[in-house]
Amino acid sequence: MGENAMRTEAVITTRFGESKQPVSAVLAGPYGHPFHPILVTVPIGAWVCSLVFDIGSQFVDHPGFLNKGSEWLIAIGVLGALVAATVGFLDFLTIPAGTSAYRTALVHLTLNLFITAAYVLNFLWRHGTYQRPEAVGGGQLALSIVSLATLGLSGYLGGKLAYRYGIRVADEGVQEEGFRARTPDSAAPHQPKST
Amino acid sequence: MDVAALITWVLTALGGFFLLATWVRHGGHRQPSSSRFPPALIFGHFALAAVGLVVWIIYVANGSDALAWIAFILLVPVALLGFTMFARWLPAYRQRGTLTGAAQTATASAPAERNFPVAVVAGHGVLAVVTVVLVLLTALGVGGR
Numbered sequence: 001m002g003e004n005a006m007r008t009e010a011v012i013t014t015r016f017g018e019s020k021q022p023v024s025a026v027l028a029g030p031y032g033h034p035f036h037p038i039l040v041t042v043p044i045g046a047w048v049c050s051l052v053f054d055i056g057s058q059f060v061d062h063p064g065f066l067n068k069g070s071e072w073l074i075a076i077g078v079l080g081a082l083v084a085a086t087v088g089f090l091d092f093l094t095i096p097a098g099t100s101a102y103r104t105a106l107v108h109l110t111l112n113l114f115i116t117a118a119y120v121l122n123f124l125w126r127h128g129t130y131q132r133p134e135a136v137g138g139g140q141l142a143l144s145i146v147s148l149a150t151l152g153l154s155g156y157l158g159g160k161l162a163y164r165y166g167i168r169v170a171d172e173g174v175q176e177e178g179f180r181a182r183t184p185d186s187a188a189p190h191q192p193k194s195t
Numbered sequence: 196m197d198v199a200a201l202i203t204w205v206l207t208a209l210g211g212f213f214l215l216a217t218w219v220r221h222g223g224h225r226q227p228s229s230s231r232f233p234p235a236l237i238f239g240h241f242a243l244a245a246v247g248l249v250v251w252i253i254y255v256a257n258g259s260d261a262l263a264w265i266a267f268i269l270l271v272p273v274a275l276l277g278f279t280m281f282a283r284w285l286p287a288y289r290q291r292g293t294l295t296g297a298a299q300t301a302t303a304s305a306p307a308e309r310n311f312p313v314a315v316v317a318g319h320g321v322l323a324v325v326t327v328v329l330v331l332l333t334a335l336g337v338g339g340r
Contacts, residue, residue, distance in 0.1 A: 023224050024238045075256065081248055086245045089212065093219040124258075 002151075019094045019101065019167045028090040032170035037086045037162065042080030042156075046073045047119065047151065051144050057135040064133030071168060074123045080115045088112075090169050101165040104157050112153035118147045196338050197255050197263075200329035203246055203322050208275035210319035215312055216239060223307030230306045231283040243269055251330070262336040270327050277323060284316065311312050 022028040029035035050073035055071065057063035092109060095102045122143050129137070161167045218237065223230040247269035254262035287309040332338060 023219055024234060027238055027242055078251070080247050082245075082252070086242075093216055097220075 006050035006176060009152075013095075017171070018096065020080050020169060021094065021172055022168070023090045023093050028087055029168070032174060034091060036084060036091050036168070037158075039080065039084035039087055040158070043077040043084060043116075044146065044151065044155070046077035046080060047148055050077065051141075051148055054136040054141045054144055058141075063135040064132060067126075067132070067134065067136050068130060069192070070136055071123060071126045073125070074119050078116055078119050078123065080113065083117075085109075085112060085116070101161060101167060104165070105161055105167070108154055108157040108161065111150055111157070115151050116148050118150075122147065170184060197251075197331045200326055200333055201251060201255055201325040203329060204251060207319060207326050208248060209242065210315050210322065213315055217310050217312075218226060218307045221307035221310050228307065229304045230308055231258055231287065232280055232306075232308060236276055238279060240280065243276070244273045247273060256321065260336075261336070262331070267330050267334050270330060272300065274323065274327055277320070281316070281320065282307075284311065288293075288313065288316075310311040313319060316325075 021031060022034070025031070027035075050070045053066040053070035053073065057066035060066065088109070092105050095105050122140055124142050125143070126136070162169060216235065217230065218224070218230070223229060223232060223237075225235060247266050250262055250269065251266045253259075254266060287306045288311075291309050
């Protein structure tokens with residue numbers, strides 16, 4: 001029984017370590033420097049700004065420029081999401097199947113695919129009114145709000161994968177390197193001056 | 196025609212994702228590995244095909260002829276790398292045919308690509324060829340966009 005428990009423990013530890021290593025350092029980023037977290041800033045930023053433009057278009061006098069800008073931002077976000085998804089997929093492959101981290105990643109991946117598909121639909125929906133100098137329609141605005149809210153949920157799961165499960169994060173032994181003092185003097189606790 | 200190419204390209208990519216996942220799950224990316232696919236070969240194929248797909252999506256959205264040709268030019272090395280992998284996969288596939296079920300799974304040094312389902316390899320290859328042909332015809336302006 002005890003031996004089985006030790007064997008199970010060893011399997012978990014080994015598989016846990018696999019998810020910290022890149023499948024391809026060139027494409028997914030070297031150890032401790034994954035590319036996926038920085039790539040997702042493009043779709044997140046573009047889609048957040050797109051919603052700001054959508055809302056702004058409801059209040060300004062000549063909303064055509066915000067309508068067009070919002071559509072551009074949706075397109076930029078979709079392309080950025082595809083690039084981020086490609087790299088994210090490589091990180092997904094490092095996670096052992098049947099684990100909590102794998103299930104979380106699968107939900108994160110699936111939600112992101114639906115969100116990107118929703119933005120593609122949103123883009124096509126708006127495309128017919130691209131030249132009209134009017135505010136963004138209520139339906140398109142509502143779809144953007146739902147998509148962005150879902151992106152928030154998916155982003156939360158992405159954060160859980162990185163900060164709770166440590167996917168593609170350097171192990172604690174490596175992290176300790178950043179907390180070593182340069183000299184014994186500087187490592188000493190601060191002593192108040194005696195008068 | 197451009198949308199047809201987009202559909203076949205996405206289907207091809209799905210097959211490719213599955214094959215890459217199978218290769219990684221069986222340790223093909225680990226060094227040392229008995230895989231006959233060098234990482235640069237499989238990841239180069241993957242990256243160029245992904246960039247090409249993004250270029251093709253932009254082409255479908257805006258219709259620039261230059262983008263159609265860039266996508267086709269990107270597909271040339273993708274196809275060459277794909278054929279190279281196919282040629283390197285065949286020996287592993289033939290070797291699998293000579294082993295019985297238990298022996299297949301028990302072979303610790305078996306290359307990761309031996310686990311590729313034949314139907315997925317065939318489907319990926321056929322759809323890839325169809326995609327290249329459709330992209331070329333679209334770039335040439337044959338049959339309209």
